[in-house]
Amino acid sequence: MSALRYRPELDGLRALAVYLVLLFHARLPSAAGGFIGVDLFFVLSGFLVTAVIWREIDARQTFSLGNFYARRVRRLLPAAIVVIVAIAAVQLLLLSLPARQDLVGDGRASLLYVANWHFIAQSQDYFGDGGAASPFLHFWSLSIEEQFYVFFPLLVLVILKWSHRPARLLGVVLLILTVLSVGLQVWRAQGDANYAYYASETRLYQLAFGAMLTLLIRSHGHRVDRLRLVAAPVALTGVVALLLVASGLLDLTPSARGLLATGASVMAIAGLWFAPQSVTAKALALPTVRFLGQVSYGTYLWHWPVLLFLGQVLTIGPAGTALLGAIVATALAALSSHVLERPIRSSVRLDPLRWPVVALGLATTIVAAAVVVPQILEIDRRPAVAVSSGRIPAGAELNRPVPSDLDLAAAKGDVAPQVPMCTTADLIRCRVVEGSGPHVLLLGDSQAHMLLPAFTAIAAKHDLTLSANLLDACAWQQDQLNLRRSVEEQASCSEARGDFYREVLPKMNVDVVIVLGFARSDTSWDNRLASPSGGPEESLAQLQLRTTNETASVIADAGANLIILNSVIGTGGFVLGGFDPIECLASATILADCAVTPPITRPAVDAAYGVLDTTHDDVATVDLNPVFCPGGGPCAPVVDDTVVWKDPQHVTTTYLVQRADKIWDLISGTGLLATAG
Numbered sequence: 001m002s003a004l005r006y007r008p009e010l011d012g013l014r015a016l017a018v019y020l021v022l023l024f025h026a027r028l029p030s031a032a033g034g035f036i037g038v039d040l041f042f043v044l045s046g047f048l049v050t051a052v053i054w055r056e057i058d059a060r061q062t063f064s065l066g067n068f069y070a071r072r073v074r075r076l077l078p079a080a081i082v083v084i085v086a087i088a089a090v091q092l093l094l095l096s097l098p099a100r101q102d103l104v105g106d107g108r109a110s111l112l113y114v115a116n117w118h119f120i121a122q123s124q125d126y127f128g129d130g131g132a133a134s135p136f137l138h139f140w141s142l143s144i145e146e147q148f149y150v151f152f153p154l155l156v157l158v159i160l161k162w163s164h165r166p167a168r169l170l171g172v173v174l175l176i177l178t179v180l181s182v183g184l185q186v187w188r189a190q191g192d193a194n195y196a197y198y199a200s201e202t203r204l205y206q207l208a209f210g211a212m213l214t215l216l217i218r219s220h221g222h223r224v225d226r227l228r229l230v231a232a233p234v235a236l237t238g239v240v241a242l243l244l245v246a247s248g249l250l251d252l253t254p255s256a257r258g259l260l261a262t263g264a265s266v267m268a269i270a271g272l273w274f275a276p277q278s279v280t281a282k283a284l285a286l287p288t289v290r291f292l293g294q295v296s297y298g299t300y301l302w303h304w305p306v307l308l309f310l311g312q313v314l315t316i317g318p319a320g321t322a323l324l325g326a327i328v329a330t331a332l333a334a335l336s337s338h339v340l341e342r343p344i345r346s347s348v349r350l351d352p353l354r355w356p357v358v359a360l361g362l363a364t365t366i367v368a369a370a371v372v373v374p375q376i377l378e379i380d381r382r383p384a385v386a387v388s389s390g391r392i393p394a395g396a397e398l399n400r401p402v403p404s405d406l407d408l409a410a411a412k413g414d415v416a417p418q419v420p421m422c423t424t425a426d427l428i429r430c431r432v433v434e435g436s437g438p439h440v441l442l443l444g445d446s447q448a449h450m451l452l453p454a455f456t457a458i459a460a461k462h463d464l465t466l467s468a469n470l471l472d473a474c475a476w477q478q479d480q481l482n483l484r485r486s487v488e489e490q491a492s493c494s495e496a497r498g499d500f501y502r503e504v505l506p507k508m509n510v511d512v513v514i515v516l517g518f519a520r521s522d523t524s525w526d527n528r529l530a531s532p533s534g535g536p537e538e539s540l541a542q543l544q545l546r547t548t549n550e551t552a553s554v555i556a557d558a559g560a561n562l563i564i565l566n567s568v569i570g571t572g573g574f575v576l577g578g579f580d581p582i583e584c585l586a587s588a589t590i591l592a593d594c595a596v597t598p599p600i601t602r603p604a605v606d607a608a609y610g611v612l613d614t615t616h617d618d619v620a621t622v623d624l625n626p627v628f629c630p631g632g633g634p635c636a637p638v639v640d641d642t643v644v645w646k647d648p649q650h651v652t653t654t655y656l657v658q659r660a661d662k663i664w665d666l667i668s669g670t671g672l673l674a675t676a677g
Contacts, residue, residue, distance in 0.1 A: 007272070007273065007276065007285075008284075008285040008290045009272045009276065009280075009281040009282075009284040009285040010044065010048070010269065010272065010284075010293075011284075011285075011289070011290045011291075011292075011293030011294050011296075012283070012284025012285055012286070012289045012290060012293050013040065013044060013239075013268060013269070013272070013284060013293065014041070014044065014292075014293035014294075014296040015284075015289050015290075015292035015293035015296055016037070016040070016239070016242070016284070017037035017038070017040040017041050017044070017296065018037060018041075018292075018293075018296040018299045018300050018303070019037070019292075019299075019326065020034040020035075020036065020037035020040075020242075020246045021034055021035060021037035021038060021138075021300065021303070022034075022299070022303045022307070022322065022325060022326055022329065023322050024037070024246075025138075025303065025304055025307050025325075026307055026318050026319075026321045026322035026325055027318045027321075028318045028319060028322050029248050029318070030247060030248055031246060031247065031248070032247070032248030033245055033246045033247060033248065033250065033252065033257050034246045035126070035254070035257075036242065036245050036246050036257050036258065036260075036261035037246065038141045039206055039257075039258050039261035039262055039265060040242060040261060040265045040268075041141065041145075041300075042141070042144070042145070042203060042206035042207050042210070042262075043206050043207070043209055043210040043213075043262060043265035043266060043269065044210060044265070044269065045145050045148070045207060045210060046148070046206065046207035046208060046209065046210025046211040046213075046214075047210035047211065047213050047214050047269055048210075048214075049148075049149065049152065049211070050152075050210065050211040050214035050215065051214045052068070053068065053152075053153060053156055054167070054214065054215070054218060057156075057160070057166075058218075062160060063153075063156070063157075064354070065153055065154075065157060066354035066355045066358065067354050068149075068153050069149075069150075069153075069354070069355075069358045070350075070353070070354040070355070070357040070358050071345075072146075072149050073357055073358055073361035073362075074344050074345050074347075074350065074357060074361075075297075075341070075345055076142075076146065076297075077361045077364070077365060078340050078341060078344050079297065079298055079301055079336050079340060079341050080110075080111075080139075080142065080301060081111070081364065081365065081368055082336065082340065083301040083302060083305070084107055084110055084111055084136065084139075084368065084373060085368065085372060085373065085376065086305075087107070087135045087136060087305045088103070088107055088372075088373045088376040088377050089376055090135075090305065090309060091103060091135065091376075091377060092376070092379060092381060092383070093383055094309070094312055094383050095383055095583060095586070096382070096383055096408055096582060096583055096585075096586025096587070097378065097379075097380050097381075097408070097409060097586075098408050098409040098411075098412040098413070098582055098586075099412070099580070099582065099583055099586075100377040100378065100379075101377065101378060101409065103134060103135070103136065103377055104373065104374045104377050104378070105118060105122075106118065106119075106122075106134045106135075106136040106137075107136055107369070107373040107374075107377065108369040108370075108373065108374070109136075109139075109143075110136045110139035110142075110143070111365050111368050111369040111373065112365065112366075112369055113139075113142065113143040113146040113147065114143055115136065115137075115139040115140045115142070115143040116140040116141070116143045116144055116198040116199065116200060117143075117198075117199075117200075119134070119137065119140055119198055120194065120195055120198045120199065123194065124137065124194075125194060126140070126194070126197055126198070127254065133308070135304065135305045135308050137304060138300065138301075138303075138304040140198050142300075142301075144200050144203050144207075145207075147200055148204075148207050152207075152211070155170070155173070156170060159173070167215050167218065167219065170211075170215065171212055171215045171216075174208045174211055174212050174215075175208075175212065177204055177205075177208050178204075178205045178208040178209060178212070180201075181201055181202060181203070181204040181205035181208065182205045182259070184196075184199075184201050184202045185202040185203075185205065185255055185258070185259070186255065186259075188202050189202075189253065189254075189255035190487065191486065191487040191488055192486040192487065192488060193253070193254060193255065193486070194486065195486075196254075196255055197254055197255075197258075205262065206258070206262050206265075209262055209265075209266055210265075210266075210269070213266055213269060213270060217270075217273060228274055228275060231270070231271045231272075231273075231274035231275035231278070232271065232275040232278035232279075232280065233271070234267050234270060234271035234275075235267070235268055235270075235271025235272045235275055235278055235280045235281060236271070236278070236279075236280045237264075237267060237271070238264045238265065238266070238267030238268030238269070238270075238271055239264075239268050239280055239284075241260070241263075241264035241267065241268075242261060242264045242265065242268060245257055245260045245261050245264060246261075272284070292330065294337070295330065295333040295334050295336075295337045296333075297333075297341075298332065298333025298334070298336045298337055298341065299329050299330050299333040301333070301336075302328075302329040302332040302333055302336075303325060303326070303329035306325050306328045306329045306332070307321060307325045307329075310324060310325055310328075382586060382587060383583070383586055383587045398590070398591045398592040398595050398634060398636055399590050399591070399592055400590065400591060401589060401590055401591075402585055402588050402589065402590065402591055402593075402594075402638070403638060403641050405641075406585060406638065406641070406643060408582050408585060408586055408643070411582060411643035411646050411652050411654075412582045412646055412647070414643075414646050414652040414653050414654055415646075415653070416449050416450055416451075416452040416453050416653050417452070417453075418470075419432060419452065419468040419469075419470060421469065421496065421500070422467065422469070422500075422504050422508065423504060424503050424504055424507060427504070427507055427508055428467075430467045430468050430469060431465070431466070431467050432452070432455075432456055432459070432466045432467060432468055433456055433459035433460055433464065433465060433466040434465055435459055435460075435462075435463040435464045435465045435466070436463050436465075437462060437463040437464045437465065438464055438465070438511040438512060438673050439464075439465040439466075439467065439508070439509060439510050439511045439512075440455070440459065440464050440465065440466050440467070440510070440511065440512050440513075440514060440673075441466075441467045441468070441469060441505075441508070441510045441512070441513045441514065441560070442455050442466065442467070442468045442469075442470070442514050442516075443468070443469045443470070443476050443513055443514065443515045444470060444475075444476040444515050444516040444517045445470070445471060445472055445473055445474050445475060445476065445516075445517050445518055446470075446472040446473065446518075446649070446650065447516050447517060447518055447568055447649070447650065448470055448476070448514075448515065448516040448517065448565075449470040449472065450650045450651055450652075450653055450656065451516065451565075451656060451663075452468060452470065452653070453653040453656065453657050454653070454656040454657050454659070454660045454663055455514075455660075455663075457657050457660045458660050458663065458664045458667075461660075461664075462664065467508065467510070469500055471493055471496055471497070473485050473489065473493070474492075474493035474496070474497060475493075475497075475517045475518075475520065475547075476497075476515040476516070476517045476551070477517070477544075477547040477548055477550075477551045478497045478498060478501050478547065478550070478551050478554065479494075479531050479532060479533050479534075479547050479550065479551075480520075480529060480530075480531055480543070480547050481493070481494060481529070481530045481531065481532065482520070482528070482529060483527070483528045483529065483530055484528050494532075501551070501554045501555075505554070505555070505558045505560075506557070506558045506559075508558075509559075510558065510559075510560045511560060511561065511673070512560060512561045512562075512563060512672055512673055513555050513560045513561070513562050513563070514563045514565065514667070515562070515563070515564055515565065516564075516565040516568065518567070518649065519567035519574040519575075519603035519605050519606070520544075520605070521540060521541065521544055521603045521604040521605040522574065522575045522603065522604075523540075524575060524576060525540055526540055529543065529544075530543075531543050531546070531547055534546070540604075541604050541608075544604065544605045544608050545608040545611070548605070548608045548609065548612065549608075549612065552612055552616070552619060556616075556618055561618045561619070561620075561672040561673075561675065562612075562616075562618060562619045562620075562672075563619075563620050563621075563622055563667060563670055563672055564609045564612065564613070564619065564620070564621045564622070565621075565622050565623075565624055566602070566606045566609060566621055566622065566623045566624070566625070567602070567603045567605065567606055568624060568625060568628070568651070569596065569598050569599070569625055569628070569629065569635070570596075570645065570647075570648045570649040570650070571596050571645055571648045572648055573598065573599040574599060574602070574603045576648075576649070577648060578648035578649070579594075579648065580647065580648060581594060581596075581637055581643070581644070581645040581646070581647065581648070582643070582646065582647070584637070585637060585638065585643065591636055591637055591638055592634075594637040595634040595635060595636060595637060596629070596634065596635040596637065596644075596645070597634050597635070598625065598629060598635065606621075609621045618672070620670035620671075620672050622666045622667060622670060623666075624663060624666065627659045627662045627663055627666070628644060628651055628655075628659075639655065640658070642654055642655045642658060643655065
C-alpha cells in the first residue's frame with residue numbers, strides 16, 4: 001500500500017473542484033454546471049479516505065478507529081465551527097430578527113452534519129434564487145462526507161473481522177452499494193430532483209467509486225508500465241470532461257451531470273495516478289495550484305457566505321462577484337489554515353489523546369448548536385445593511401419613519417390556519433363557518449389561503465356558510481401542472497383538484513365559488529406551467545384561457561356562481577420574486593424605502609378572467625388590489641401600524657381582516673350572492 005502515497009496533483013484537482021463550485025455560486029453563465037465540483041470532491045474523498053485506512057491496514061493488519069475519528073475531528077471541526085459562528089454573526093448586519101430565527105435550524109443542522117436532510121425537509125432548492133438561499137446551504141455536502149467518515153470505517157472493521165480477504169469483500173460490498181445508489185439517484189431524480197441532489201443514499205455512489213478506485217490501485221498498482229501509455233490521455237480526457245460538464249454548453253439535468261462528472265472524476269484520478277509525469281499532472285502539481293488545493297476545504301467553507309454578502313452590499317455582476325469572492329474566500333481560507341487548522345492538525349500533544357479529542361469535538365459541536373449559534377442569531381437588533389425596494393416615492397404618509405414597535409416576527413409568521421379537504425364521505429370536513437345564508441366556497445392556492453381569516457370574519461358577520469378548498473402552489477383551475485414543483489407535488493395537486501371538481505363539488509350544494517390564484521402567466525412560466533390535455537403548440541395564454549373556461553364550466557354545472565378575484569400584487573408586482581418586505585422594514589428608516597409600485601400592465605391571465613365576466617351572467621371578476629393599495633400606488637408597506645406584505649407574494653392575514661368590510665363590499669357588489677341558488 002506504500003504505492004498510495006501523497007500525490008500533489010490531487011491537491012490540484014481539489015483546487016479545480018472548489019473554484020468550479022465558486023463560479024457556479026457566483027452565477028457565472030459559463031459555469032452553469034460548476035456545481036459538479038462537489039461530485040469531484042466526493043470521489044476524491046472516497047479515494048483518499050480509503051487510502052488512509054488501507055495504508056494502516058497493510059502496515060498493521062488492522063486500523064485504529066479512535067485515531068481515524070480523532071484525525072477527522074482535528075481536520076474538519078475547528079474550521080467549520082468558526083465559519084458557522086462567523087456566518088451567524090454576520091447575519092446580525094444583514095437580517096432582521098425574524099429572518100435570523102429561521103436560520104437557527106440551518107445552523108444547528110450544519111454543526112451536527114445533518115444539513116442535507118434538513119434542507120430536504122425544508123424543501124430548500126439548491127438551484128433556486130441565491131438571494132433566498134440559506135448562508136449555511138453549502139454544508140449539505142460536508143454533511144454527506146462526514147456521514148461517510150462515520151460509517152465507512154465501521155464497515156471496514158466489520159469486514160476485517162469476518163473476512164480473510166477483506167479488500168475483495170469490501171470491493172464487492174461497495175459495488176453492490178454503488179449499483180443501488182445509482183439506481184436510487186436515477187429513480188429519485190425523475191420524481192424529486194431536490195431529494196436526489198441532497199440525499200445521502202443517492203450520493204453514496206460517488207464516494208463508493210472513489211473507494212473502489214483505491215482498492216483497484218492497491219491490487220493492480222504494480223502494473224504501472226502497462227498502464228502508463230494510456231494513463232496520460234485518460235487523465236487529460238478526465239479533466240477536460242469535467243470542465244465540459246461544468247460549463248453551460250451541455251443542457252443536462254443535475255442528475256445526469258453528476259453521473260457524467262463521477263465518470264470523469266474517476267478517469268482524472270486514475271490517469272493522474274498512473275501518469276505522474278504527464279503534462280496534466282505537472283500542471284495540477286504546480287506550487288500555487290497545489291497550495292490552492294491544500295486550502296480548498298477552507299475556501300469551500302467561506303466562499304458561499306462571502307458571495308452572499310457581496311451580493312447583498314455590491315452590484316458588480318457575476319464575473320466581478322466571482323473574482324472578488326475567490327480572492328476573499330481564499331484569503332480567509334489561507335488565514336484559517338495558518339492560524340487554526342495546521343496547528344491543531346500537527347499538534348504532537350493531541351496525537352495520543354484520540355478518544356478525548358473526539359469527545360471534546362462532539363461536545364464543542366453540541367454546545368455551539370444548542371447555545372452559541374441560537375443566541376447569536378436571536379439577538380434583537382436592527383440590521384446595519386439596508387434592504388430597499390429601490391423605489392422612493394413621494395408622499396407624507398410614505399415619508400414618515402418606520403414604526404419602531406412593529407412586530408416583524410409576528411408579521412412574517414402571519415399564516416392562516418389549515419383547512420382539511422372535503423371528501424364525498426365527509427362533505428362538511430372543509431366547513432369553516434356555519435350560517436343560514438348562501439354557501440360560499442373559497443378555492444385556490446396560497447394566495448386564496450391568505451384570505452381565509454378575512455372571509456371567516458365576513459361569513460360570521462353576514463351569516464354565510466363558508467367552506468374552503470386550499471392547496472399551496474396548486475392553481476384553482478383544473479388540468480394545470482406547476483412544473484416548478486416536484487413530480488409528487490404535481491401529482492398530488494392534479495389528483496386533489498380533479499377529485500374535488502369531479503366528485504366532491506357537485507354534492508356540496510355550494511352557491512358561490514370564490515377563486516384566487518397566483519398569476520402564472522408571465523414569460524417566466526413558459527415551460528413551467530403545463531396541461532396534460534393541451535397540445536404541443538398551445539401557448540401559455542391559450543393554456544390559461546382554456547383551463548379557466550373549462551373549470552368555470554365545471555363550477556357552473558355544479559350549480560354555483562363564480563367570482564374570480566383578479567391577480568393580487570406582491571412586492572415584485574405580479575411575478576415571482578420581489579424584495580423581502582420584512583427585511584426591508586427591519587433596516588429601512590422611512591416607509592418609502594419599502595413602498596410597492598404596482599405594474600402598469602396587468603397579467604395576461606386577468607384578461608381571460610375578463611372574457612368570462614363579459615360573456616357569462618353567472619361569472620364576475622373582482623379586483624382586490626385597491627383594498628391593499630388605495631389610490632393605485634405607490635403602496636404603503638405599513639398601514640395604521642399594521643404590516644401589509646408578509647413576504648414578496650402574500651399580504652398579512654391581519655391586514656386583510658382589518659379590510660374585511662371593504663372586501664365584502666366588492667364581493668357583494670357583484671350581485672352574485674343575491675342571485676345564488
